Amino acid sequence: MHRAQQVLGQRGCGRGADTGKLVGGAAEVERKIIHVDMDAFFAAIEQRDDPSLRSKPVVVGGDPDSRGVVAAASYEARAYGIHSAMPSSQARRRCPQVVFVRPNHETYREVSTQVMALLREYTPVIEPLSVDEAFLDVTSSVGLFGSARRIGEQIRGRIRETLQLTASVGIAPNKFLAKLASEGAKPDGLLEVKPEEVLTFLAALPVERIWGVGETRAAKLRRLGFTTIGQLQQCPAEELVAQFGKQGEELYKLARGFDESAVQPGRERKSVSHEETFAEDTNDMVFLGAILLQLSEQVGRRLRAQELKGCTITLKLRYADFRTITRSKTLPQPTDSDKQIYESARALLAAVGLGGRKVRLLGVGVSNFDVGEQLRLLAEDSAEASAVERAVDEVRERFGPQSVRRARLVDGGTAEEGRRQRVEPDSDGPQRKAVQDGNNQ
Numbered sequence: 001m002h003r004a005q006q007v008l009g010q011r012g013c014g015r016g017a018d019t020g021k022l023v024g025g026a027a028e029v030e031r032k033i034i035h036v037d038m039d040a041f042f043a044a045i046e047q048r049d050d051p052s053l054r055s056k057p058v059v060v061g062g063d064p065d066s067r068g069v070v071a072a073a074s075y076e077a078r079a080y081g082i083h084s085a086m087p088s089s090q091a092r093r094r095c096p097q098v099v100f101v102r103p104n105h106e107t108y109r110e111v112s113t114q115v116m117a118l119l120r121e122y123t124p125v126i127e128p129l130s131v132d133e134a135f136l137d138v139t140s141s142v143g144l145f146g147s148a149r150r151i152g153e154q155i156r157g158r159i160r161e162t163l164q165l166t167a168s169v170g171i172a173p174n175k176f177l178a179k180l181a182s183e184g185a186k187p188d189g190l191l192e193v194k195p196e197e198v199l200t201f202l203a204a205l206p207v208e209r210i211w212g213v214g215e216t217r218a219a220k221l222r223r224l225g226f227t228t229i230g231q232l233q234q235c236p237a238e239e240l241v242a243q244f245g246k247q248g249e250e251l252y253k254l255a256r257g258f259d260e261s262a263v264q265p266g267r268e269r270k271s272v273s274h275e276e277t278f279a280e281d282t283n284d285m286v287f288l289g290a291i292l293l294q295l296s297e298q299v300g301r302r303l304r305a306q307e308l309k310g311c312t313i314t315l316k317l318r319y320a321d322f323r324t325i326t327r328s329k330t331l332p333q334p335t336d337s338d339k340q341i342y343e344s345a346r347a348l349l350a351a352v353g354l355g356g357r358k359v360r361l362l363g364v365g366v367s368n369f370d371v372g373e374q375l376r377l378l379a380e381d382s383a384e385a386s387a388v389e390r391a392v393d394e395v396r397e398r399f400g401p402q403s404v405r406r407a408r409l410v411d412g413g414t415a416e417e418g419r420r421q422r423v424e425p426d427s428d429g430p431q432r433k434a435v436q437d438g439n440n441q
């Protein structure tokens with residue numbers, strides 16, 4: 001059997017050897033990878049749902065008068081240099097007429113589900129990376145739907161027609177290049193990088209665009225005289241290895257557009273978490289306990305909505321000096337119960353012992369998921385509590401998050417609404433452009 005056929009067989013791409021190709025002496029199937037990324041996702045949804053916002057600079061995010069940050073900026077706002085993660089106050093300084101909209105995470109999640117369902121029609125080999133982006137391996141789909149470009153065009157067309165939103169699409173022989181291609185296509189475009197175009201496509205890009213090259217490594221590369229990927233392409237592997245050790249090899253390969261990582265369909269969300277930054281730093285344990293309960297309720301609600309249960313509860317804590325710590329606890333049984341999440345988080349907080357230090361941010365997360373149904377059988381004794389929580393969720397779905405409140409939040413204390421400012425309640429949605437590290441959470 002031809003080597004390329006063997007590789008095809010191993011990968012289960014049943015199209016035969018005609019798509020196989022020998023690259024650089026090694027047998028390698030020429031893959032067709034698509035990266036889809038919605039344009040200005042949160043902001044575009046707000047503009048779609050409120051026509052008065054269309055064609056205006058719009059920011060979805062936190063309050064500019066407090067410590068809010070920009071989650072999403074419409075392309076009109078980006079013309080003023082506004083971008084995600086910038087303080088909202090700075091966004092307002094850059095563009096005083098910018099319209100601020102508070103995030104509607106339920107809606108974004110719903111649209112995200114619709115987008116992913118649409119993408120799944122083209123291949124089961126899909127890896128959602130964040131709320132608004134996914135990789136698709138369409139190597140085996142081209143027989144059914146036409147070329148990868150054709151598939152990309154169909155996807156863009158259907159997102160526009162059915163969701164009234166725009167997406168950008170990158171097509172390339174691997175994930176690294178497909179992601180760079182969709183970035184190059186933004187907004188509302190499609191870019192295909194063919195194998196013979198790879199070196200030229202990469203050459204003009206700055207070294208920071210290489211996966212794994214953060215600020216420190218970029219600074220070192222620049223010091224060594226490498227500003228563009230093209231300059232890096234000129235450098236022999238040994239030299240890069242001498243400078244960067246094993247990672248030098250990776251740099252060498254990526255600079256040439258070589259990336260073998262597979263699209264991993266199983267890699268879904270790995271944790272559900274919420275966090276909150278306060279308007280004022282505090283060490284008031286009653287207040288912090290109340291916040292923990294609210295965060296636990298939010299996490300529990302999301303878990304139940306997604307039919308997930310997790311074993312590991314994580315507390316995140318940022319001190320006034322920005323030092324951030326996380327503490328985790330793994331339960332014997334997976335849970336989606338607000339009460340269990342809260343109790344674990346509370347115990348973790350007590351174990352940390354603030355010692356009078358003030359806290360700026362608290363977060364609660366649940367990870368280490370197992371599949372819902374089986375677990376429910378295991379956790380029969382908690383079925384009743386679970387039913388109550390589900391009923392509460394239903395009411396909240398219908399009448400809004402504030403419709404059902406516990407009489408007592410925590411140890412006799414109540415949440416002091418006025419003292420805090422919600423900045424980014426949904427911290428786990430977008431796995432920020434962290435494709436470099438390849439982990440989805």
Ligand code: DCP
Nearest residue numbers: 037038039040041042043071072084085132430
């Ligand atoms: N997001 C966030 N906080 C960030 C970055 C993003 O909450 N620091 C949210 C809002 C974005 C969504 O995630 O709308 C998707 O992130 P993207 O990075 O894909 O950004 P956009 O979709 O907004 O814009 P682009 O057109 O550049 O993809």
Ligand code: MG
Nearest residue numbers: 037038039132
């Ligand atoms: Mg996007």
